[in-house]
Amino acid sequence: MGHFKQKEQPIFSTRAHVFQIDPNTKKNWVPTSKHAVTVSYFYDSTRNVYRIISLDGSKAIINSTITPNMTFTKTSQKFGQWADSRANTVYGLGFSSEHHLSKVTELECVSSQANAVHTHKTELNQTIQELEETLKMKEEEIERLKQEIDNARELQEQRDSLTQKLQEVEIRNKDLEGQLSDLEQRLEKSQNEQEAFRNNLKTLLEILDGKIFELTELRDNLAKLLECS
Numbered sequence: 001m002g003h004f005k006q007k008e009q010p011i012f013s014t015r016a017h018v019f020q021i022d023p024n025t026k027k028n029w030v031p032t033s034k035h036a037v038t039v040s041y042f043y044d045s046t047r048n049v050y051r052i053i054s055l056d057g058s059k060a061i062i063n064s065t066i067t068p069n070m071t072f073t074k075t076s077q078k079f080g081q082w083a084d085s086r087a088n089t090v091y092g093l094g095f096s097s098e099h100h101l102s103k104v105t106e107l108e109c110v111s112s113q114a115n116a117v118h119t120h121k122t123e124l125n126q127t128i129q130e131l132e133e134t135l136k137m138k139e140e141e142i143e144r145l146k147q148e149i150d151n152a153r154e155l156q157e158q159r160d161s162l163t164q165k166l167q168e169v170e171i172r173n174k175d176l177e178g179q180l181s182d183l184e185q186r187l188e189k190s191q192n193e194q195e196a197f198r199n200n201l202k203t204l205l206e207i208l209d210g211k212i213f214e215l216t217e218l219r220d221n222l223a224k225l226l227e228c229s
Helices: 098-228
Strands: 012-021 029-031 037-044 049-056 057-063 080-085 089-095
Touching: 012 049, 012 098, 037 057, 037 098, 049 098, 057 080, 080 098, 089 098
Parallel strands: none
Antiparallel strands: 012 029, 012 037, 012 089, 037 049, 049 057, 080 089
């Protein structure tokens, strides 16, 4: 059932007859001490809890840790009881006077409240720790989102730069297309001029051939005239 420090001074000690509920009937009380024994209230500083300890010689007949949901019930002027879920039993104490019972009842109430405050503080600390972890996760998520935004911004800048370069290339392509079209037109014009020149030259050659033929006939006629004379 756990150990306790006997060197620690109890907060309160009294004499009482100790009982436990019959595990079979759950109704009848079974005495665990033949006579009244010392029942002490301890504060366990190592675990920050209150404990009810009772020794019968070297045997611990009560070693009960007070929890926030534990209630010490006064069933008569000199008898009180409480359920210990950890020990899976119900303890009963019979006192010689109502004063001792009232003192134990008061101590149980105070310690139960103190344990409740401690439990609440523990739960708050756990909640704070969980919130801090959640906040850390959110901060990490925000940093990750910032990085993603920076990456997206960098990608957008690269897209914008590529788009601008593409536009510049398209403008240069249009300029080159214009220059090529102009060259094609000039080439076509040159070809047409060459064709016309060839046609004109051909016509001139034909005329020249005709003149040469006429000149040859004229020479022949002159020769004939000279022969006749």
